[in-house]
Amino acid sequence: MSGQEQDLSSYPPFFLHQSESVRTVEPKDSIPPISDEPDPIPCIDLQHLNPEEIGKACRDWGMFRLVNHGIPMELVTQLQEQSMKVFSLPFEDKQASLQSPITYFWGTAVLTPSRVALREKVHKMSRIEGIRARLDLLPQMTTDDPMFISFRNLLEEYGKHTAELTRCLFEALRKNVGIDHALSKPYLSEDRGFLRLYRYFPCSKPNKEEGISAHTDSTVLSIVNQDQVGGLQVFKDDRWIEIKPIPNTLIVNIGGMFQAMSNDEYKSAKHRVMNKQKERISICYFAAPEDDAVIHSTKYKPFTYKDFTAQVQEDRKTTGNKVGLQRFKPT
């Protein structure tokens, strides 16, 4: 079944009936993104990591394209197909059957501490659906349903690959910015890593409707695996740049935690996703520090990831926006 022939009962009813409440971009932001030739995003080869190249990419862009990443293409294809099967279940079934450690959300990528979608009164909703998987708890997930067994196994395997490549990247970046080796473990906790899978609703007006609005990621590093539909954009030098889907490549973002750890030498990139004419799937891995590890930075007051995410939640509730690292500037 192609994206366009989807059984509409799998979508949240809101997506089909409430288009006036959907989040669109301001006219000033809706200019078509510039599609540079050749691809302008810095490209990093995981098998031949060059400290200078990766450092420059993180300083100038806060993101890079990763090639030779070691995740088998077959695994990615299988996970994409299996994710599509799960997303294609009737909406009510997804709500009922996706429970911890795999949870379902829709309408926004912003989740509350209990991992349900945060319904911000001030903001419109987005036509996206997501599945969040806690990698540390996946092995304990019990189910008799062959579809969910296969889904869980693929998530686990994919999670192991991304955790491993993230460790390699973190090591290189840590050395680059002079983070002590002793901090490797608390600053990058494999147990806290999680996956988020998204399905973006097809939109008849391309580059008008936001799937995920402009933001920076809060985590240490995030690894985006997008399909061939496109829609991911990065904000650089006052303009939005389309991040082309290139098969078998990943997009790595510096997150707010690494920005602080690097004393702002590396900045987390502002990015967003626009809904396209075709349905889109992405698979994203987020690497987090240990919840209680104190992050020391010359630019910010000492804080933990837990403090940070609590502050983000609080700001979202009160102002509708993420304030982010600014909250932890010394007074």
Ligand SMILES: O=C(O)CCC(=O)C(=O)O
């Ligand atoms: O779906 C994507 O391509 C990116 C998602 C994203 O930016 C996020 O979840 O923070």
Ligand SMILES: [Fe+2]
């Ligand atoms: Fe993001």
